[in-house]
Amino acid sequence: MSMPQVSLRMASQKAMRQMADRNSPFILDEWYVVAFANEVGRALLKRTVLGLKLVMFRTQDGAPIAMEDRCAHRSYPLSAGTLSGDTIVCGYHGLRYDRAGNCIEVPSQQHCPKGIGVRTIPLIERGPFVWGWFGESSKADPLRIPTTSWLENGAWVSSQDYFDLPGNYVSLHENLLDLTHLSFVHAQSFGTPDYARAPYEVESKGGCFRITRSVVPTRLPPVWAQPTGLHHDHAARITTSEFRAPGLHVVSARFYDANLPVSSQPVYEIRTCHVPTPQTQGSTHYFIVHSRDFALQDSSVTEFMREQLMIAFREDVEVLSRLEDVLARPDPERYEISIASDGPAVAMRRYLFVRAQASIASPSPVG
Ligand code: FES
Ligand SMILES: [Fe+2]
Missing domain, CATH: 3.90.380.10 (Naphthalene 1,2-dioxygenase Alpha Subunit; Chain A, domain 1)
Structure with a gap:
């Protein structure tokens, strides 16, 4: 075995012995419950999940939506804006976002710049839970949602x-x-x-x-x-x-x-x-x-x-x-047994x- 392989293996063995604690980074490639299904409705719901501030609502056809709670313009929280149909209108200067997080209207100018918007989180509703995926969207496989079928x-x-x-x-x-x-x-x-x-x-x-x-x-x-x-x-x-x-x-x-x-x-x-x-x-x-x-x-x-x-x-x-x-x-002087x-x-x-x-x-x- 070459030296780099040996040190890689030792590093991975060391990692195997270390335990997660409150200071460990969040694990992104997983589904997490972001809300009970009955919490998400036609009022804007604000919640921080995995350190990310979100605003959630339900569209008129019943789909739960979560997007970053921060306007792309001057960072005003979108949860302080209004829900209008299936769009959110920012409460500061009125930029409007569709359900996919795309900005579709800037009231103070005729044309809306292309390609601006806010991040949305893929959501799936299962029984009493709304699950959200915080990793790379392309990896958001519904089959990885932990089963709670008895519910x-x-x-x-x-x-x-x-x-x-x-x-x-x-x-x-x-x-x-x-x-x-x-x-x-x-x-x-x-x-x-x-x-x-x-x-x-x-x-x-x-x-x-x-x-x-x-x-x-x-x-x-x-x-x-x-x-x-x-x-x-x-x-x-x-x-x-x-x-x-x-x-x-x-x-x-x-x-x-x-x-x-x-x-x-x-x-x-x-x-x-x-x-x-x-x-x-x-x-x-x-x-x-x-x-x-x-x-x-x-x-x-x-x-x-x-x-x-x-x-x-x-x-x-x-x-x-x-x-x-x-x-x-x-306290670096302390350790747990x-x-x-x-x-x-x-x-x-x-x-x-x-x-x-x-x-x-x-x-x-x-x-
Ligand atoms: S901060 Fe949202 S429109 Fe200006
Ligand atoms: Fe207990």
């Missing part, structure tokens, strides 16, 4: 929520892959003392990282015991947490009576999409869609579970916010690090 399936009923999380998206993914924190962070909500010591299995393949934790037998917290009727201390709680993409994490759980054969009883399943979309290095749009496959017609169950879960997820937001306060002030239960999260963060480095190597054109 469009009548066998599940869902509720949705959102947090403006003052923390980095990597920290949120790590939190979701490390469910030992349930016994501590969520001691007053949906955690139980036996959770942190329960046996688990891990699996990783092709950019997916999964941990399954079996808490059996256990006493379910009210959020699960009440709607399932499993109020005793011999319930089974099998939870799988799965990083599916930088923009999607799915946590699913099954509950049943551990004293009965699984085949002779109902098994209750919940599935939660935790959707971390980077906003800035220190903030994340945290979209949540929580689904269940039981009590489908009972809206009081939906409301009860939603209320209880939001108490728990708010605990995560508070933890990650405190963590961000520390991480935002790096990892413990055995960090295995899946460490693998996931190494994967994100390598992907982020690749984003630097081939940055996407902005504007």
Whole structure:
């Protein structure tokens, strides 16, 4: 092997050992949720995603549109302008942009200069989500949108929520892959003392990282015991947490009576999409869609579970916010240690690090 090949290999091995953190560049060649579908309508919606300020709206024929929130003339935010048909009129000097971001009118002159406009972001709507692509447009393959097909399936009923999380998206993914924190962070909500010591299995393949934790037998917290009727201390709680993409994490759980054969009883399943979309290095749009496959017609169950879960997820937001306060002030004298239960999260963060480095190597054109 020649010297350059050796050093290239060593550099790539070193990159494999490094972990993404709040300072890592955003990974552009991925789909991210930019909004819930029901947020995008005929009012201009302003939102920062992957550090890019966007304005969004829905055309008269129902297509979601996202474009850079910055007029090509004197940089005025287009979100402060007006939506007129399927065009945006800048609120400063009236330049008009069509749905493709092209400037099509300059009121103060007869002719509109050709070739000026603002960047648009390819969007695709799937169920409750509007996904956006921030990499090179030619690579925006809809097949790469992580599947959430059960959300469009009548066998599940869902509720949705959102947090403006003052923390980095990597920290949120790590939190979701490390469910030992349930016994501590969520001691007053949906955690139980036996959770942190329960046996688990891990699996990783092709950019997916999964941990399954079996808490059996256990006493379910009210959020699960009440709607399932499993109020005793011999319930089974099998939870799988799965990083599916930088923009999607799915946590699913099954509950049943551990004293009965699984085949002779109902098994209750919940599935939660935790959707971390980077906003800035220190903030994340945290979209949540929580689904269940039981009590489908009972809206009081939906409301009860939603209320209880939001108490728990708010605990995560508070933890990650405190963590961000520390991480935002790096101290070169300090380093973190990892413990055995960090295995899946460490693998996931190494994967994100390598992907982020690749984003630097081939940055996407902005504007
Ligand atoms: S800044 Fe938008 S028209 Fe001048
Ligand atoms: Fe949590």
